Amino acid sequence: MKKVAYFTVYWGDEYGKPPKTPEGKARDEALAKALLQRLEQMRKVKIVEVSTKRPFYDLKIEVGSEAFNFLMETLQQSPHLVSPFTVLKDYTCQELESAELLIWGPTNQAIEDDYYDFYAEGEQHRDLHQRCPACGARLKQIRDLIVNKARMRGKDVSLTYSNEVILSERVAQLLYEAGLTGFELRPVHHYKKPYxxxxTLYQLVVTNVLPPMASPPTEFEHFHHCDVCGRTSRFLKHTHQWGKIQYYEDTDVYYPRSVLEAAKDFNHTAEYFGELRVSHPYVIITQRVYRLLREHKVKNWAAVPVYLVD
Incomplete structure (x- = not known):
């Protein structure tokens, strides 16, 4: 696995703080440009954008490289030059193909959302879900999805804003013919007359629920709870500190190895993620699903490994 950090180095005035003095701004600009000159000579650095009119530049740097270590050490003395940066993980094929379970999901939201739940107003509005009267959490889907099917435009899978997964007829047939377990399919309807x-589209409804994650080592933050419906939501820990510099990186997900006894091919987590009103579980798949989708060149999805501990 390779980790890549995305930085913005900025030497202009800071939001919410008094404007810098001309001397202070000149000092920060000189330091930022000196850093850039050094980084341009190092490996595993990509200069994404350098603005000639605005006081910043964007960097893409491999975590753990000489350039990353140099930048982090130097910026500890001037942490105001960098906003919180993001770290993304790039998994190898071997890591993905050896993981017994993976977090899975579509990578586009072409469909956007249910037409009568998201777009319609007044008497035309028709809720897709039964919601908690206090926090608004979606408790139960009460009808089939009604969408603008034209937005699918030949895609294999799509995700709505409400986190429902929509499949093309080809993908739905693949799943059934392979005898995969842990899911049902609901019909998806067009919001106007047939054209x-x-x-033909289907909603993937995951029916198997896994036991709770192993925590620790899985880390969470920003818990929310509703006393009326009992829903608790959270986020995977995303905010970290590297000395004086804050950065964002999702924690890995861990389960006890015994989870395999309860797992089917499609599963969803016992935990719900996000703000209460839009909270949803993650979908977790087995290698059977991963390899089937890869073998048949199904597009518009991604997966990351889940780690098992004894």
Whole structure:
């Protein structure tokens, strides 16, 4: 696995603080540009953007490289030059193909959302879910999805704003013919009259719920709880500190190895993530699903490994 950090180095006035003096701004600009000159000579650095009109530049640097260590050490003395940066993980094929479980999901939201739940107003509005009267959490889906099917535009899978997964007819047939477990399919309807070439779409409804994650080592933050419906939501720990510099990186997900006894091919987590009103579980798949989708060149999805501990 390779980790890549995305930085913005900025030497202008800081939001919410008094404007810098001309001397202070000149000092910060000189330091930022000196850093850039050094980084341009190092490996595993990509200069994403350098603005000639605004006081910043963007960097993409491999974590643990000489350039990353140099930048982090130097910025400890001037942490105001960098806003919280993001670290993303790039997994190898071997890591993905050896993981017994993986977090899975579509990578686009082409469908956007249910038409009568998201777009319609007044008497036309029709809730897709039964919601908690206090926190607004979605407790139960009470009808089939009604969407603008034309937005699918030949995609294999899509995700709505409400985190429902929509499948093309080809993918739905693949899952059934492979005998995969832990899911049901619901029909998806077009929001207007049928049209020529209208695709057949299905909603993937995951029915198997896994036991809770192993925590620790899985880390969470920003818990929310509703006393009325009993829903608790959280976020995977995302905020970290590297000396004086804050950065964002999702924690890995861990389960006890015994979870395999309860797992089916499609599963969702016992935990809900996000703000209460939009909280949802993660979808977790087995290698059977991962390899089937890869073998048949299904597009528009991504997966990351889940780690098992004894």
């Amino acid at each position: 020529k070439g209208e695709p």
